[in-house]
Amino acid sequence: MAEISQKDQLALHEFSVRYRAGFAQTNPTPEASIDTVKDAVREEYEREQQAKRSPTIEPSSPAPERQPEEPDRE
């Protein structure tokens, strides 16, 4: 199989750059998309804060040792 020529590579690369730039220009990012992103960032931040406050792998606190019951005194 022949290697892809530099001429073809360059032409296709230029096309990619131009096509994506043209698409971005004619389809500006809607605010709804930015709102979705910001909501997700907030959610993730909250999750992190929650995890810091109550780590899931918390060293289990030892159960208080029970004192041997004193024999009933009559």
Added chain:
Amino acid sequence: MKLVRTYRLTAGLSQRLTLAEQIFRLIEPDLRLFVFGAIAHPAAQDALQEVLKAIAISLGKFQGGTIKEFWGWCYRIARNKLNDQFRKEYADRMHPTPPDQLWQMIEASAQDAPISPAVRHDLQYAMKLLTSSKPECYDFLWKHFVFGLDYADIAEEKQMNYDSVRMKIGRCLEEAKSLVS
């Protein structure tokens, strides 16, 4: 990439929101191009929002260091999301765009950077290569040359090995060239 690296190191919410907005204003059009090329229109808008959300949630965990790696990472998240939640609508083969619509985008790009006659000739040639290929080849050529996905990303998606993808893309391009000339 600087924005993504900074985001990873940023702890404050307001700074993260600002950085996320800057990052997504840059990458959202490419993601939209990908999602709208892969999903039938009524579901595409919902799919895009889900993809944006998934990427935003994981943004702080991205470990790579280059734009190519970052785009490959975004693409994997997008592909997995479409596979998981929009399986019915998801065609893992791009819908070919008619040449006149492709050319409209090229002309739009000329507003910021005028196209010289030589470059215009190259762009027309590249567009012919892409649009004259068979649907299966169009998908490979488009993903590699227009979206900039490397052979490894495409191999993972197509469940092929790296060399098979490399050879397939080479063959598709040769075939397209023979049809164009």
